[in-house]
Amino acid sequence: MPTTKRPRTRIKDLLALEQLPVPNDPLVVMGWVKTVRSSGAVAFVQINDGSAFADLQIVVDANCPDYALVQRLTTGCSVRVTGILQESLGRGQRYEILADAVALLGDADPEEYPLQKKRHTLEFLRELAHLRPRTNTFGAMARVRNAMAFGIHQFFQQRGFLYVQTPIITASDAEGAGAMFRVTTLNINDPPTRNGGIDDGQDFFGRPAFLTVSGQLEAEIFAQSMADVYTFGPTFRAENSNTSRHLAEFWMVEPEVAFCDLDGLADLAEDFLRHIFAHALQSCPDDMAFFNRFYDKELIATLESIVAADFERMTYTEAIAALQSSGERFEFPVEWGLDLQSEHERYLTERKVGKPVIVTDYPSSIKAFYMRLNEDTPAHRQTVRAMDVLVPRIGEIIGGSQREERLNILQSRMAEAGLDQAPYWWYLDLRRYGTAPHAGFGLGFERTVQFATGMQNIRDVIAFPRTPRNAEF
Template sequence: MQRTKVKDLLTGAEAGKEVLLKGWVRTKRGNKFVSFIAVNDGSTIHNLQVVADTEKFSEEVLKDVTTGAAIAVTGELVASQGKGQAYEIQASAIEVLGKADPETYPLQKKAHSLEFLREIAHLRFRTNTFGAVFRVRNSLAFAVHRFFNEKGFVYMHTPIVTASDAEGAGEMFRVTTLDLDNPPRTEEGKINFEEDFFGKATNLTVSGQLEGELAAMAFSDIYTFGPTFRAENSNTTRHLAEFWMIEPEMAFYNLKMNADLAEEFIKYIIRYALQNNREDIEFLGQRLVEEDKSKPQNERQEMTLLEKLEFVVNSSFERVTYTEAIDILLNSNHYKKKKFQYEVSWGVDLQSEHERYLVEKHFKKPVIVTDYPKDIKAFYMRVNDDGKTVAAMDILAPGIGEIVGGSQREERLDVLVERMKGVGIHEEDLWWYLDTRRFGGCPHAGFGLGFERMVQFVTGMGNIRDVIPFPRTPQNAEF
């Protein structure tokens, strides 16, 4: 007999038929006449109840049916007599496929802290919270590909190992096969990377953007979706050393077109999750409601998770320049009462507290901030006519701050070369990138969306480590 998943069984389409269910035991309870076994297979947040008559199944048969055990159940799917579920299985046969020692199985029927569950990340998928989070993550990932495919974009796989630093930040993971105890050295005593595997110093990529631009100069519209790496020694709730980025690049786009596409994209993937994971999002929203009860009144969320997501999908994002944003902050009561921890003045990079003030307090909707000072932005961003700002844009979301960063790219060869010199990047290191300006260059633009931050936003999870299966952070590469 072919197995049917819990999600499909709960529709009742198989009612009255003999079915085969396989999954993991969440709970088992009962009396001397009957046992009730809650089974989940990950297809939905809901369990399916299995009713096992003790006249048919002795204690010897059921003793290994414990929390965490994998079982196969054959029986008739019938309308449930109890509350809380529409259908249940009257078991005719139960097979234990994999035992779980009840004395040592770490997931018991009680609340576990998220910190504890990170320590057992290999098992946390089995909880309701993480089951919901990763089903939502799956839907968002599918929606990313669906959105760009519908628009005729080409999916481009850019390299993970690279010799360039797209951000100019220098916080990269080295890739090498050299003997670390006795590396070859030059006459000057420096490590001789010419003897390394690639014949030069290489790192894990921080972005696929530069290579994505090369492809956009042939296909017009491309996107990348892959892992990126930052060797930033940060232990905040917003940073990971390994994370996933979505980076579209579009030829013949200007900054406004770039911002419009990013807004459409964000709304599309959120809408897809709302349509396909509503029960998961409702569960996660209820979790936030319970969490809020322990917070002071002024720190509680004004909207439920569902309300927030539907509000974003149905609202036009506010657009302001960086200069306007600074003026708003300087004129705010928050600033006048010295509630900002970080400085506010023209030329400083906006901190998360500034971004969240603009979104949550002032505009009360997502905000697109454009035209940042050139000195705080990357070399590849197009310099505006004022000579002081660049055609950059960040999209700020409630509860999380920056979720998208992008720009119109600098297509003018002479200006780009000068910008590279200003940040210490040699022309010969990016000769191939400059070639796209020499040979048929054109105005173009693109943006990057940190996938984990988007998953955080849609699930309401407070820590980014809880929306990636196996988080990589300083001093932590477990699993």
């Protein structure tokens, strides 16, 4: 087998060339075969290396010593190709490679290889999480997801935010944000007992430990010293949720900002979403065009309008009034004090205003203890400085609040919620020593990728989805 010292050229870089290179020396490209069209005179092999949405067409004529080999290539094989870049004689692509040599790196038995050169259902591909990145959809998804993750860091870094890594294993519970996964080294078949129960003192940490449901409380610690911080990492919910919008393991972005109130936080959330959508559109135009064509014809227009326009803002009280006067018939009741249901959120963002909506100042009774209590509200209509960012089709994409920085009010709110203050001693200390106004939000990364790609099911925007009874890969 011939070898070469020449480095591999990425398909993306070849296709981006303004003109043919001078001198036009032989290049080496490597990738996986998408499709082969062969004949008695000439064969065409389309390969993809993941660097770009587009495939590269390899032309192999009878002069090529590997012509016979190419006749046997099938979808899924990996190959190394040496050849000259030329303007394509056919339509459908600008450049192609005229092959001098083709080497088979890895075979893929066509009788067994499950991916065909045609569309598969997303449900089928979920069973093939190890091969689906080779498809157009999941290659595009991987690149857009990567671009959005980069855009998130870029947004915060440009604004001087500090990226902090909060723990994945935690002993605290962020106010029952959801059922938690227990982490233990105890022998679950024969755990040590004490006083009739499991002796947690003998567990690894000397106490019960869990996978985190949120990095918020730890991010607040850093906001109370570094002022502008964000986290971006995995979080875990052991809820038995079987929907197209929930995962047991998902990634969350959580900025936490000192000396910031809810209005400032809403501004930040709006700028943030606009930045990452603009970044996805700008850095992955081919992938976004693909999603627009095959998954949501309105996708690019919707994202561009979000990038261009201000979000609508209304208070919870205004939202309730709007719902009550809408003339719509809702399945769930609309009444001040009740939480907004999915159907209500979707009405507001899809029908009422037709763009993202930020709803603020929810009743304190339906929100978490750490959200800042509004002054000047009647006792029976107490509200907190909370906000939800609602977007069409997904519903809630961001939830956040200004935090309660006043120690006495925070303590009374915890008491109302029936929370034991002892485990939160450090959280309360932040209010005892140099407390400062601050605010933060959480953004579900997969839901944001869902929104940006038009993918209907959250299991198709993460490489290895974790859902109830599903952790194969």
